[in-house]
Amino acid sequence: MNFDLRLPLGMIFTLFGLLLVGYGVMSDPAIYQKSLGINMNLTWGIVLLVFGAVMLTFALRARGKNGKS
Amino acid sequence: MPHSLTLSGIDYAILIIYFGFVLGIGWALKRYMKGGAEFFLSGRSIPAWVTGLAFISANLGAQEVIGMAASGAKYGIMTSHFYWVGAIPAMVFLAIFMMPFYYGSKARSVPEYLKLRFDEKTRGLNAISFAVMTVFSSGISLHALARLMEQLIGWNYNACIFVSAAIVLVYILLGGLTSAIYNEVLQFFMIVLGFAPLVFLALKDVGGWAALKEKLIPVATGQHFAPGTWTDSWSHMQTTAANPMGVEWFGMVFGLGFVMSFGYWCTDFLVVQRAMAANSMSAARRTPLIAAIPKMLFPALVILPGMIAIAMHYQSGGNFLPKGADGSPDYNMVMPTLLARYMPAGLLGLGFTALMASFMSGMAGNVTAFNTVSTYDIYQSYLAPNKTDAHYLTVGRVLTVLGIVISIGCAYLAAQFNNIMDMLQLVFGFVNAPLFATFLLGMFWKRATGHGAFWGLLGGTLGAAIFHGLALATGNTPGIKGGWIEAKFAFHSDMGQNFYMAVVAWTTCFVLTIVISLATARTKTDAELTGLVYSLTPKPETAHEPWYKQPVTVGILVMIVTIVLNILFW
Numbered sequence: 001m002n003f004d005l006r007l008p009l010g011m012i013f014t015l016f017g018l019l020l021v022g023y024g025v026m027s028d029p030a031i032y033q034k035s036l037g038i039n040m041n042l043t044w045g046i047v048l049l050v051f052g053a054v055m056l057t058f059a060l061r062a063r064g065k066n067g068k069s
Numbered sequence: 070m071p072h073s074l075t076l077s078g079i080d081y082a083i084l085i086i087y088f089g090f091v092l093g094i095g096w097a098l099k100r101y102m103k104g105g106a107e108f109f110l111s112g113r114s115i116p117a118w119v120t121g122l123a124f125i126s127a128n129l130g131a132q133e134v135i136g137m138a139a140s141g142a143k144y145g146i147m148t149s150h151f152y153w154v155g156a157i158p159a160m161v162f163l164a165i166f167m168m169p170f171y172y173g174s175k176a177r178s179v180p181e182y183l184k185l186r187f188d189e190k191t192r193g194l195n196a197i198s199f200a201v202m203t204v205f206s207s208g209i210s211l212h213a214l215a216r217l218m219e220q221l222i223g224w225n226y227n228a229c230i231f232v233s234a235a236i237v238l239v240y241i242l243l244g245g246l247t248s249a250i251y252n253e254v255l256q257f258f259m260i261v262l263g264f265a266p267l268v269f270l271a272l273k274d275v276g277g278w279a280a281l282k283e284k285l286i287p288v289a290t291g292q293h294f295a296p297g298t299w300t301d302s303w304s305h306m307q308t309t310a311a312n313p314m315g316v317e318w319f320g321m322v323f324g325l326g327f328v329m330s331f332g333y334w335c336t337d338f339l340v341v342q343r344a345m346a347a348n349s350m351s352a353a354r355r356t357p358l359i360a361a362i363p364k365m366l367f368p369a370l371v372i373l374p375g376m377i378a379i380a381m382h383y384q385s386g387g388n389f390l391p392k393g394a395d396g397s398p399d400y401n402m403v404m405p406t407l408l409a410r411y412m413p414a415g416l417l418g419l420g421f422t423a424l425m426a427s428f429m430s431g432m433a434g435n436v437t438a439f440n441t442v443s444t445y446d447i448y449q450s451y452l453a454p455n456k457t458d459a460h461y462l463t464v465g466r467v468l469t470v471l472g473i474v475i476s477i478g479c480a481y482l483a484a485q486f487n488n489i490m491d492m493l494q495l496v497f498g499f500v501n502a503p504l505f506a507t508f509l510l511g512m513f514w515k516r517a518t519g520h521g522a523f524w525g526l527l528g529g530t531l532g533a534a535i536f537h538g539l540a541l542a543t544g545n546t547p548g549i550k551g552g553w554i555e556a557k558f559a560f561h562s563d564m565g566q567n568f569y570m571a572v573v574a575w576t577t578c579f580v581l582t583i584v585i586s587l588a589t590a591r592t593k594t595d596a597e598l599t600g601l602v603y604s605l606t607p608k609p610e611t612a613h614e615p616w617y618k619q620p621v622t623v624g625i626l627v628m629i630v631t632i633v634l635n636i637l638f639w
Binding site: 016041045 | 079082083086087090093094097098101119247251254255258262266270273274410411412413414415416419
């Protein structure tokens with residue numbers, strides 16, 4: 001089957017990462033009292049972004065290889 | 070009652086994007102669904118890492134996430150036995166010894182393997198009980214989801230039921246088993262990435278592992294157990310009175326580990342179906358092993374939060390978790406309480422979506438197993454054999470709709486009559502308990518016959534029912550909890566009673582199958598059993614593969630790590 005699951009996985013987590021990072025930058029710092037004063041949206045958003053980017057890189061690489069051969 | 074969770078715009082955005090992707094994956098797979106093989110079996114075309122993650126995810130329904138966190142609070146780290154004694158050894162056994170027969174026999178389902186190995190009646194018994202069980206489980210999952218959402222956010226119960234059922238229906242109709250498997254992998258990453266920050270924050274708040282150990286001492290002594298009971302997994306298992314589970318090591322190792330866990334992980338089509346969709350024998354055998362690696366670490370994700378919550382609950386003088394009617398903490402609220410306590414808007418959406426996803430994939434897993442078994446093992450075998458593939462594909466789609474409709478019915482039944490559900494789960498327990506004996510004898514003893522297997526299974530089920538009628542746990546009244554014949558055997562807990570019931574059912578089935586097989590003539594020749602029985606099947610050749618693709622090597626490594634984990638938390 002010619003369907004690479006890494007592509008949608010990469011897309012969704014990149015998207016979630018961007019959303020959380022954006023929200024983390026813009027949101028009122030008061031909401032982070034809950035998360036012990038840490039801006040977890042920003043921190044975890046970056047983690048998701050990295051995960052998503054890695055998945056996307058793998059997916060696009062595999063696609064590039066298939067295209068050539 | 071005030072609703073304990075408030076979602077903001079960003080949380081809803083995450084939720085909507087997630088379900089958009091879920092439906093999108095179904096849509097993208099639509100063009101590959103050309104026939105029955107693609108719809109029911111994924112055309113045996115899926116890479117091992119995907120089937121492996123789907124393998125654990127299919128089991129990672131809400132019962133697992135909510136239930137294991139509840140057990141972590143109620144019993145402490147002993148809950149890890151479900152993983153480090155139960156699931157992992159069973160998964161390694163499935164990969165090394167059993168997968169070659171499931172995958173190599175070309176059976177399309179677990180009941181079909183029973184047909185090839187034994188006879189029609191053994192398949193029929195397994196197929197029908199399994200089909201009934203899956204739709205009921207899917208209904209219970211649906212009911213639990215809707216009730217929790219109603220309680221937490223104030224969503225409408227009926228709307229929750231119909232919207233969730235509709236989403237599951239659409240993506241299965243579009244993409245069949247492949248769609249369910251791909252969405253399970255997506256759900257796996259959602260759960261891991263959604264709950265990891267929660268565990269991190271809760272652990273940081275409690276002061277780290279050492280401080281948690283310290284704070285769990287009053288939890289144990291307050292309930293009259295030794296100080297380390299909540300943080301030592303094996304040290305308090307000499308007697309049933311020494312630990313909150315009410316189980317000693319024999320019931321644990323033999324009942325939970327050998328009988329129940331091997332029975333579930335090695336014979337339940339819901340999980341085995343994932344491995345059977347793999348793209349090669351090698352990938353099928355690696356599926357449970359790839360699953361075992363994250364599974365080993367799951368206690369940190371699902372049990373640890375429960376332990377943290379109960380420590381906080383005691384520390385705060387009983388104000389952390391909501392209380393049930395009798396004043397004891399409501400253990401099922403561990404995960405929702407922690408979500409509300411630590412997750413700011415944004416992350417909350419991620420964790421909440423992960424929770425919803427686990428309910429829905431639990432339902433989808435049941436529905437895909439149901440449509441395969443009811444189409445191939447019931448409809449094709451008994452009602453309408455020798456039709457075209459296109460015909461069975463249509464029937465499979467109709468049965469998918471039917472399965473979901475029955476699930477909805479069961480959800481409402483569960484909402485109305487709690488007792489009916491308890492009763493059904495009890496009966497399923499009787500039916501499932503002996504199964505592993507039948508498979509073990511079927512795969513490793515060529516002399517086992519169809520009559521032996523069939524009557525052995527029935528006998529084991531009956532044995533379980535009779536034992537249930539004779540056993541009763543402390544604090545229960547005779548009736549649905551046991552002792553309805555005469556309470557002869559006393560147990561410290563429901564769990565202990567269940568483990569021993571499994572042992573009795575397994576042993577009855579094992580002995581009966583051997584005795585009846587020896588008394589009846591073989592109906593299958595050695596040639597017919599090639600590929601189905603260990604001694605008659607050539608061993609899969611793996612020498613040319615690199616070490617990390619060899620099931621035996623990886624299996625041994627997984628077992629070593631599991632033993633180390635047991636010792637670390639002894």
